[in-house]
Amino acid sequence: xxxxxxxxxxxxxxxxxxxxxxxxxxxxxxxxxxxxxxxxxxxxxxxxxxxxxxxxxxxxxxxxxxxxxxxxxxxxxxxxxxxxxxxxxxxxxxxxxxxxxxxxxxxxxxxxxxxxxxxxxxxxxxxxxxxxxxxxxxxxxxxxxxxxxxxxxxxxxxxxxxxxxxxxxxxxxxxxxx
Numbered sequence: 001x002x003x004x005x006x007x008x009x010x011x012x013x014x015x016x017x018x019x020x021x022x023x024x025x026x027x028x029x030x031x032x033x034x035x036x037x038x039x040x041x042x043x044x045x046x047x048x049x050x051x052x053x054x055x056x057x058x059x060x061x062x063x064x065x066x067x068x069x070x071x072x073x074x075x076x077x078x079x080x081x082x083x084x085x086x087x088x089x090x091x092x093x094x095x096x097x098x099x100x101x102x103x104x105x106x107x108x109x110x111x112x113x114x115x116x117x118x119x120x121x122x123x124x125x126x127x128x129x130x131x132x133x134x135x136x137x138x139x140x141x142x143x144x145x146x147x148x149x150x151x152x153x154x155x156x157x158x159x160x161x162x163x164x165x166x167x168x169x170x171x172x173x174x175x176x177x178x
Contacts, residue, residue, distance in 0.1 A: 006030075009084070031088055035081040036103050042073050053118045060122040064168055070111065071136060072160035078144035079154060085144065108133045132167065139163060 006027060010017040024030040053062055078085060089096045108130065115129040143159065146152045 031084050034084050035077070035088070036099075038077040038081070039103050039107050042070065042077065042107065045070075045073075053121050055121060057122050060124065060168065063118055063122055064164055067167060068160045068164040071140065071163050072156045074137065074140040075143060075154065075156040075159055078140050079147050079156065082144040082148040085141065086148070089141075104137065108137055111137075136163065136167070 006020055007017050009027070009030060010020055020030065024033065053066070057063065088099045112129040112133040115133065143152075143154050147154045
C-alpha cells in the first residue's frame, strides 16, 4: 500500500484523481471499499446460504450450485480488485499480513465452516474443508493476477463452472467409468 499513489489508482479506475478525494479520505479507505467490502459481502452470503442447505441432498446439487456461485463471485471480486489486491498483498509484507489476517483468513474460515456444516447433507469423500477452501481462494487470486499481468481473459462464470466440476468430480470423466 505504501507504494500505491492515488494518481495511479485513479488512472486504473479511469477517473480523474480529484474525483477520489470527495469519496475516500485515504488509500486505505479506498482499498477497504474496493476489496474488503465485497469480500465481507461474500462471507455474509456464504453464511446465509450455508444455513439454507437442505437436510439431505444425496447428489449434492445444492452444494455444487452454491460452490459455483461463490467461486464466480470470488473471481469477479478478485479480478475487479486485481491491481489493488496486488499492491496490498505484495508491496509491503506487514500490510499484506494484516490484510490476509483481516480479510482472506476470515473468508476462508467462514467458507470452510459452511462446507463442514453441510457434510451431513451429502455423500462425499473425506477431505479437509479448510485446505480445499484455501486452494480455491488461491486459485481465484492467481487467475486474477494472470488476468491483469498475463493478459489471460477470464470468464468468471465459465471458470467457476470448471473449478466446481474439478472440485466435485476431479479430472476423471465419469462417462469413462463404464
